[in-house]
Amino acid sequence: MSNKIDESYRIALSHISVAAYDGDSFKKRMELRNKLKTLTFDGCDAFLSAVRTQGGFFMITEDVSKNGANSRRRQLLRVGGGMFGIPFFGSSSENSDAQAATPPKQKGQTGPTNExxxxxxxxxxxxxxxxxxxxxxxxxxxxxxxxxxxxxxxxxxxxxxxxxxxxxxxxxxxxxxxxxxxxxxxxxxxxxxxxxxxxxxxxxxxxxxxxxxxxxxxxxxxxxxxxxxxxxxxxxxxxxxxxxxxxxxxxxxxxxxxxxxxxxxxxxxxxxxxxxxxxxxxxxxxxxxxxxxxxxxxxxxxxxxxxxxxxxxxxxxxxxxxxxxxxxxxxxxxxxxxxxxxxxxxxxxxxxxxxxxxxxxxxxxxxxxGGMLTGKYLEIPAALDDPDRTRAMATQARPRGRMDERGWGGTLYRYRSEPAQEAILEYNKLAKANKMSLTELSLRWCKQxxxxxxxxxxxxxxxxxxxxxxxxxxKEDLSPELMWEIDRIHMRNRLPIFSSYHVGKDWYGEGEIGEPIP
Structure with missing residues (x-):
């Protein structure tokens, strides 16, 4: 190797896995960036090869040069992950002699989620x-x-x-x-x-x-x-x-x-x-x-x-x-x-x-x-929504669940919006057609x-x-056909809890938590 390429390896190996955001590592990254500005085309290749071989990662926060070996320096930026220092999880077809190494797992990572x-x-x-x-x-x-x-x-x-x-x-x-x-x-x-x-x-x-x-x-x-x-x-x-x-x-x-x-x-x-x-x-x-x-x-x-x-x-x-x-x-x-x-x-x-x-x-x-998908409010509306006020008062005196209370009922209106209730009726009909309750359909769908x-x-x-x-x-999984029917209802009632007829009536809607917690 030429002296310049040897220097590229030395720079790479001395900075791989520099990740702690403290004064010392910040200085190292500044030093790294300045040194990268001097690398030739071959030097950039050597740096990439060293990073791949060692399976580490490094951090560069801005482009290292405006002229000379630009394409390789941009590749360094991509491998380095720009602002966040993303680990390099593979190797390109270039420098195949340096592709055998497997990068170590990151801190706190032992396998794929949901396995x-x-x-x-x-x-x-x-x-x-x-x-x-x-x-x-x-x-x-x-x-x-x-x-x-x-x-x-x-x-x-x-x-x-x-x-x-x-x-x-x-x-x-x-x-x-x-x-x-x-x-x-x-x-x-x-x-x-x-x-x-x-x-x-x-x-x-x-x-x-x-x-x-x-x-x-x-x-x-x-x-x-x-x-x-x-x-x-x-x-x-x-x-x-x-x-x-x-x-x-x-x-x-x-x-x-x-x-x-x-x-x-x-x-x-x-x-x-x-x-x-x-x-x-x-x-x-x-x-x-x-x-x-x-x-x-x-x-x-x-x-x-x-x-x-x-x-x-x-x-x-x-x-x-x-x-x-x-x-x-x-x-x-x-x-x-x-x-x-x-x-x-x-x-x-x-x-x-x-x-x-x-x-x-x-x-x-x-x-x-909030209990809406149990089906308990299908026949008689939640007390706060019931147009029959005499019945509503009786329901509030013997509430079936949170939706019949003034405290939680006001907080959880989103699940009782008119579009949400239209969707609930469709899901309930689909559940009955498949010989299950609305609760069962909802929970088994969620699990999948x-x-x-x-x-x-x-x-x-x-x-x-x-x-x-x-x-x-x-229970076994819901069938693909049933999951598709659920998707079809979803497409007709997309995110219904975000469709509200009460805007300007129950909260200001600034985009913060504004609904009252009882």
Whole structure:
């Protein structure tokens, strides 16, 4: 090799896998970029060959030269991943003598998301993102456990739910949050009580910690700071009576982001974002977020982390920032998903979460659309929508579910919008034609979607829980023909929960969480 090509190899080998975003590595990247400006055509080839041979990655944040060997330098930029430092996962036909090496797995990546790794008592368990965390296809949703709702399960019933699902039926995932239960009043129920119930059950039943996957959440928005991430996680650990959390989630983004999952405007509002930054300051950066989560990973307090109620931008920004820093990337997104709400399949989230890109799991919640997909409101409308006010008052006095209450009923209008109810009627007709209930159709459909790792379900009775378990363990897949008929209804009623006749009546629609939480 010429001296110039030898120098190219030396530069490449000295900078491969430089990923930590600190002063020292920043200087190295600046040094690398300056040296690349001097490389000849052959020197660029040598640099590429060294990167491929070693299976590492490097970072270049701008074009390295405006003249001379431009095509090779552009190739360096592509391999280096530009801003985010994307790993090089293959080799071109050039330099075939350097193609034998296999790049090492990235930090926090052990396999493809949603891979079925085992079956326990008929319940499949899937890999969550690229992590080594395996979760059951049904997870216990706990938002209303021991809450002040009229039909909220009390502590004894919550214990029975966990006994049935975890000790008998192969479920291993419990999803909760520091903010749960919702609603709470600070007297009969307080925030954090749901975590306490889970911790008490694990202690009382002497359940091996490794038999349960616990995901919990830090309250989102400006509460998400490095200090609060540490403190809130430690507080959750105390309430849960455990020394580690499997998956630690942001309940909603640390930044302003249109919360379309709540039914508001899909439009990003620059003026609102600008004003909120003036009033509250800038949100926690993606870099600080990833570093704070990595600190918890290194301390052994969490196994993985993820996002909730976010979008494709948030998922990709977090994942790529983590890869740039050399920290553990998010292993999951949690979001609203049902036969009525398929936005995550069509707004970039499913593509971003793919094993080919960010390799991220997806936890679906509200798979039964707040109870609308159980069919209980088909014959008599929810109390808030019933034109027969005498009947509505009687229904409110003996509510069938959340939709009959003033609190939750107002919050969950999106599932009762006129377009949503038209779609529900069509899905119910299709379910009957195939000799199943609307609930069964909805849950089995959800389980089969490529995006979905696990479906989180809340229950108010043991019968409900057993029915869900049966639907998700004892049934074969829905036929391709039936899945296509569901798609046809979807095409006629596309994302109906975003079609509202109440705009300007129930909320302002600025693109933030505006619906009241009871």
């Amino acid at each position: 079925i790794v085992k079956i326990v008592n008929g319940m499949k368990r899937r890999r969550l993102g690229g992590s080594d965390i395996f979760v059951s296809e049904l997870g216990l949703g706990t938002q209303r456990w021991v809450s002040t709702d009229f039909n909220a399960p009390d502590k004894d019933l919550c214990f029975q739910f966990m006994d049935e699902a975890i000790l008998k039926r192969g479920v291993n995932l419990i999803d909760t949050a520091e903010q749960y239960p919702i609603p709470s009043d600070g007297k009969r129920a307080s925030e954090g009580d749901t975590e306490r119930v889970i911790g008490d059950w694990m202690k009382d039943r002497k359940v091996p910690r490794s038999d349960v996957v616990i995901s919990t959440k830090i309250t989102g928005g400006r509460n998400v700071t490095p200090r609060n991430i540490q403190k809130d996680c430690e507080d959750s650990l105390k309430r849960l009576r455990t020394d580690y959390i499997d998956v630690y989630l942001l309940h909603w983004p640390q930044r302003y982001s249109p919360q379309s999952n709540w039914g508001q405007s899909l439009k990003y509002n620059l003026a609102y974002d600008t004003q909120s930054r003036k009033l509250l300051g800038d949100p926690t950066s993606f870099e600080d977020l990833c570093l704070a989560m990595e600190k918890l990973v290194q301390q052994g307090k969490i196994r993985g982390w993820g996002l909730c109620n976010d979008n494709a931008y948030g998922l990709t920004a977090c994942s790529r920032t983590a890869k740039m820093l050399g920290t553990t990337p998010p292993c999951t997104m949690q979001g609203d998903f049902s036969i009525l709400d398929r936005k995550s399949e069509e707004n970039g989230v499913a593509e971003a979460a793919s094993p080919f890109w960010e390799n991220t799991g997806f936890m679906a919640y509200n798979a039964l659309a 979607r490529e995006l979905i790792t696990t479906t989180l379900l809340g229950h108010t009775s043991m019968d409900q829980l057993k029915e869900s378990l049966d639907f998700l363990t004892r």
